[in-house]
Amino acid sequence: MKKYMLPVVVGAAMGLTATAASSATLDDVKSKGFIQCGVSQGLPGFSNPDDKGNWTGLDVDFCRSMAAAIFGDATKVKYTPLSAKERFTALQSGEVDVLPRNTTWTMSRDTALGLNFAGVNYYDGQGFMVRKELGVSSALELSGASVCTNTGTTTELNVADYFRANNMPYEIVAFEKADEVVQAYDAGRCDVYTTDASGLYAQRLKLTNPDDHMVLPEIISKEPLGPVVRQGDDQWFNIAKWVGFAQINAEELGVTSANVDEMKGSDNPAIKRLLGVEGAFGEAIGLGNDWAYNVIKSVGNYGEMFEANVGPDTPLGISRGLNALWSSGGIMYAPPIR
Amino acid sequence: MAAIDAGGRGAPARSWINDPKIRGAIYQVLLVVSIVLLGWEIVTNAIINLERQNIASGFGFLKNTAGFGITQSLIEYSEEASYGRAFWVGLLNTILVAVLGIIVATILGFIVGIARLSSNWVISRIAYVYIEIIRNIPLLLQIFFWYFAVLRAVPNPRNSVEFAGSVFLNNRGLFMPRPIYETGASAIAIAFLIGIVGSFIVRRWAHKRQMETGQQFPVFWTSVGLILGLPILTFFAMGMPIGLDFPELKGFNFRGGMAVIPEFVGLLLALAIYTAAYIAEVVRAGILAVSHGQTEASYSLGLRPGPTLRLVIIPQAMRVIIPPLTNQYLNLTKNSSLAVAIAYPDLVSVFAGTVLNQTGQAVEVLAITMLVYLALSLLTSMFMNWYNARMALVER
Numbered sequence: 001m002k003k004y005m006l007p008v009v010v011g012a013a014m015g016l017t018a019t020a021a022s023s024a025t026l027d028d029v030k031s032k033g034f035i036q037c038g039v040s041q042g043l044p045g046f047s048n049p050d051d052k053g054n055w056t057g058l059d060v061d062f063c064r065s066m067a068a069a070i071f072g073d074a075t076k077v078k079y080t081p082l083s084a085k086e087r088f089t090a091l092q093s094g095e096v097d098v099l100p101r102n103t104t105w106t107m108s109r110d111t112a113l114g115l116n117f118a119g120v121n122y123y124d125g126q127g128f129m130v131r132k133e134l135g136v137s138s139a140l141e142l143s144g145a146s147v148c149t150n151t152g153t154t155t156e157l158n159v160a161d162y163f164r165a166n167n168m169p170y171e172i173v174a175f176e177k178a179d180e181v182v183q184a185y186d187a188g189r190c191d192v193y194t195t196d197a198s199g200l201y202a203q204r205l206k207l208t209n210p211d212d213h214m215v216l217p218e219i220i221s222k223e224p225l226g227p228v229v230r231q232g233d234d235q236w237f238n239i240a241k242w243v244g245f246a247q248i249n250a251e252e253l254g255v256t257s258a259n260v261d262e263m264k265g266s267d268n269p270a271i272k273r274l275l276g277v278e279g280a281f282g283e284a285i286g287l288g289n290d291w292a293y294n295v296i297k298s299v300g301n302y303g304e305m306f307e308a309n310v311g312p313d314t315p316l317g318i319s320r321g322l323n324a325l326w327s328s329g330g331i332m333y334a335p336p337i338r
Numbered sequence: 339m340a341a342i343d344a345g346g347r348g349a350p351a352r353s354w355i356n357d358p359k360i361r362g363a364i365y366q367v368l369l370v371v372s373i374v375l376l377g378w379e380i381v382t383n384a385i386i387n388l389e390r391q392n393i394a395s396g397f398g399f400l401k402n403t404a405g406f407g408i409t410q411s412l413i414e415y416s417e418e419a420s421y422g423r424a425f426w427v428g429l430l431n432t433i434l435v436a437v438l439g440i441i442v443a444t445i446l447g448f449i450v451g452i453a454r455l456s457s458n459w460v461i462s463r464i465a466y467v468y469i470e471i472i473r474n475i476p477l478l479l480q481i482f483f484w485y486f487a488v489l490r491a492v493p494n495p496r497n498s499v500e501f502a503g504s505v506f507l508n509n510r511g512l513f514m515p516r517p518i519y520e521t522g523a524s525a526i527a528i529a530f531l532i533g534i535v536g537s538f539i540v541r542r543w544a545h546k547r548q549m550e551t552g553q554q555f556p557v558f559w560t561s562v563g564l565i566l567g568l569p570i571l572t573f574f575a576m577g578m579p580i581g582l583d584f585p586e587l588k589g590f591n592f593r594g595g596m597a598v599i600p601e602f603v604g605l606l607l608a609l610a611i612y613t614a615a616y617i618a619e620v621v622r623a624g625i626l627a628v629s630h631g632q633t634e635a636s637y638s639l640g641l642r643p644g645p646t647l648r649l650v651i652i653p654q655a656m657r658v659i660i661p662p663l664t665n666q667y668l669n670l671t672k673n674s675s676l677a678v679a680i681a682y683p684d685l686v687s688v689f690a691g692t693v694l695n696q697t698g699q700a701v702e703v704l705a706i707t708m709l710v711y712l713a714l715s716l717l718t719s720m721f722m723n724w725y726n727a728r729m730a731l732v733e734r
Contacts (some may be wrong), residue, residue, distance in 0.1 A: 008723060085691055089700050113698040114391030134590075144589040146510055151678070151687060152695030156406045160417045163407075171510070171591070172407040173601070175681045176691065184681065187489040188509045189600065191590050231392050 025097055025229075025236040026070070026286050037063035038096035041081040041177065044308040045318070046102045046122075046204040056198050058309045059078060059100040062227055063237035064317040065243050065299045066098060069291040074298040083176060085152040088113050091228060098240055102196065104154045109228075118240035120226040121302075122310075123322040123331060126158045127197035129204060132214050139218035143168035148181050148190035149175065155195050158221040182206050196223050201316045204221035238285045246292040248334035249274055250301035252325055257300040260293060263267055273337050281337055292337075302332065347418050359712065384701060390616035399625055399697045400425070406692055408683045410599050421693050428688030429710060435605055436671040436714070446664075447617025452647070454622050463617065480612055485604030485680040492600075497590055504584050506592060509600060513585035516596040522579035529572035530565065535562035547613035601682035605674065613670045617663060624659035625651055656729045663677060664722035675711070685710060 029035055032322040039047035039059055047057040064074040080096050092097045092114055102124075103109075105117040128139050136142065139162070147163075149155050150173040163170040173190055175181045182203050186194040193200065197219060204210045229240050250256070253262045253271050264275050275296075276289035283289065299305065303325075310318045324330025354360050383676060388395050400422035407417055412430040415423055454465035472480070491508050495501065498508040506513040537560065543556035571581065585595030628651050636646040677684040679690055694703040 052612065085695055088695075088698055092393065108696075109698070111392075112394040114388075114393040142590075144591050144593065146591060148681075151681075151691040156692060157696070160405055160407045164417055169593075170407065171409055173409055173681045174406075174683070174692065176678045176687070180679065180681070184489065187486060188494050189489055232390065338348070 002012045006313075025233050026239065029097055030068060033071075034078050035063060035067050035098065036071070036080060036096045036103055037077050038080050038082045038087055038099040038294070039063070041083060041179075043102060043178065043199060044205055045198065045314065045316045047079070047081075047100075048202075049079075049081075056309065058122060058305055059102060059227075060307065061100065061299050061305045062244070064102040065247065065295045066240065068294040069239065069243050069246075069287055072290070072298075082157045083152075084150050085176065088115065088228075089151050091115060091230060094230075097236075098227055098229050102199065102225045103228055104196075104223045105226050106154060106219055114231045115228050116237050117226045118229055118237060119244040120224040121244055122198060122225040124196040124223040124225050126155050126194060126223055127200050127219055127220040128216045129185075129193045129200045129213050130191060130216060136209050136216070136293075139216045139220065140166060140168075142170070142192055144170065145191040146171040146173060146189065147192045147194055148173045148175070148185045149194050150178055151176050153195070154221070154223065159194050161235050162220045175290070178203065179206075196225070197317060198310065198316070200223075201310075201318055202274070205315055225279055226310065235286050242285060242337075243291075243295055244288065244302075245276060245334035246295055246337065247300075247302040247305065248332055249298050249337055250292070251303040252327060255296055255301060256304055257274050257296055257298070260296045264293070270336070270338075279338075388701070394697075396699075399699055399702070404696075405692070406696070408655050408688060409681070410602060410683055411493075416635035418707075421697065423704070424693055425685075425689045427656075428683060428685040429530060431672075431683050431688070432674055432677075432685040433714070435602065435609065435674050435677065435682070437473045439606055439609040439613065439670050440667050440725070442606065443613040443617055443666070446610060447666075448621055450614060451621025451625070454618060469615045469618050471546055472612055473619075477608065477612050477673055478679060481605060481608040481680055484611075485601065488600050488604045488607070495587060498587070498592075498696055503558040504582070506585060508592075510591055511597040511599045512603070513592045513595050513597050515582040516594070518581040518583050520579040520581060525576050526569045526572045526580070528567045531570040533565040536564045536568075540564070546647065559623065599682075601677070604680055605677050605682045609670055609673060610616040612673070613666050616666050620659055620662045620666065621655070622662055622719035623662075624655035627658040629656045653729075657726075657731060660722060660726040660729060664719060664726075667718050667722065671714055671718060672711060 037060075039055065039057075042048050043057070045057055047055060047059040049055050060077075060079070062077070063077045067076040068074040070076075080090065082099075082101060083098070087099055087101050087103065087115055088109070090096050098118075100121065102122070103117075104124075105120065109115060110117050128142065130136050130142075142163075143166075143261050147159055147170055149159060149172065156174055158170065159170070159172065173184065175184060178195075178199075181193065183193075184190060186207050193203070195203070197215060200215050204213055204215075207213060227240055227244070229237050231237075249270075253263075253268065253274065255274065256270060260275070263271055264277055266272065269278060273281060275293045276282055276291065284292040285291070288294075300308070306320065306323060307313065310316045312319055320328075320330060322330050323332055326333040381475055387397070401420050403417075404419055404421050404424045405417050406424075408424065408427050412424060412434060413423075413428045415427045427640045450465045450468060453461045454469065456465070460646045483496040492507055492509050495506075495508045495510055498513075500506055504515050537557075540555075540560050541557050543559045548554055583594050584705060585592040585597070632650055632654065633646060636650040641649070674684060675686040678687040681687070690703055693702055697703065
């Protein structure tokens, strides 16, 4: 036995020197033929599997858009459900290629974790949900309340800041998984459930009687949610950034999945550049020139994704608000493609 | 055979490479070197990768402000405290649930283990069913069960169950009056200590007297009197220096007093009940390992079943029980890390959860956490080994 142990051990040591995270993510993705996409463990409207195991949501659509840009086929995605705690390690270690997981863009995450945020796909803010029977109409009346939330999120810090700033005592009950937070809140462990406002609307659907609960008007934080990639691979970072920008630009220019083919014949130079009729913008990020065409054709522009996943006609029923285009009262804004 | 014989008879040029001793030594040296190299490789590889990915490293983060709240803290803690402080809060919460869990599980386990061997059919069946059900359901599910069972079974704060107007039970926890120590309270603590020391002395004296004269002395009741009675007497003698802070319903919740949170109750119940099932089997095995002749001999000396169990069977059974019991204690301590599932702020939840996430320093945080569990386990083992050595058969 001893004789054979040695080469195995030495071999294992050698194997470890292979890098944990390769810098050319695009080449890796192309050679394996799909994108490994880190998503939530089930947040309706953002990333949620249905009863057949198909994932849908705004974040899932981001993964599909990237797959469309790279492969011309939005289905070439595999999903890894990650807890809030696991998500950054999974991305750092190369287990996933991109992480659109309703993740708040903060300075420490952007700078100290070896990660880059590739834009914002949903402007959110932290809110509070309470039982209607409590008769509370403002978050300032929550002094002494028990607050349920997730561990490992910015919400835990925001709620501490908010209650301290307003000199209100509180009790924080932090669970690892969102489902357990919902159950505990539903069982009456807490007076308040706090997370990003979009998440409150989504999780409310899981409660026994969703109509008995209301979201308070106060938004206590800025939570720009966006997809995350590893630092040190600028090409991949650019692709992630510009896929998102292309969809916002498409909405601004009126290009939708329905009319993208006829728009190819448009005289508008901005549309020509977007759809790859003019210029070679795809080449600069290592893709074909029809990258944005494929994204819009198979997934749609930003407005379409919003309406389909979280908009007023969905169970979540969230209005555009801050997420409307800059030209119609929101702050969704993308640099031009030129 | 022939070759060895030839070598043994003094063939002059036997190569050292064929000497099994030298060969063995070489292999061992090579193995140690490769293990060290492997460890070295893992560490440097991790450091290089962390640096290349611009991930912060080092232990400086422990001094930074934590900024988050924790439900239950045995030491003073606020949002302004450091991550290092949060670590201690989590560690103490882990130790609290582990120690109480071990005590409850041991008591329950001994009762069930003895009941399992009872000659009363109903009692032994109940113990059997308990053991088989509890041992065969995953602990995590049991934790969820007890947590949500506790939560759903009790009312909301406004409809609290009330005991004597000062203890309240609701789904935010069990609220009790908190003692406030005034001047002179330390005398009570001293009286309590004197009581403990006194009962030890009484026990030794009674033991010696029994050895010499065969007469028994009511040690148990004397000890109760010393440990409880002495502090109570001091309490009145010093003019009742302990006040009470009663919990009061204010707004959403009770304020003042002290509270036991439902997460703690759920976790403690689950850990104690689960581990007790294993301890019961350990105890049963230990008792069965004592020859039945011992019981018969004891009966024939005129001892009743109670003293037989206490004085003859258990002391012998303990030698078999202690080593596997140590394992159960270690398991319970390590299992307490499942607390993270039901929001009990233990070490894993607070430190390897929230702190890890806020700082992103997974390698350092997890290394510290693992070291802590290792240290806890080794300390428990050391204590149990010492106890085992004390209980071991002394051969004269």
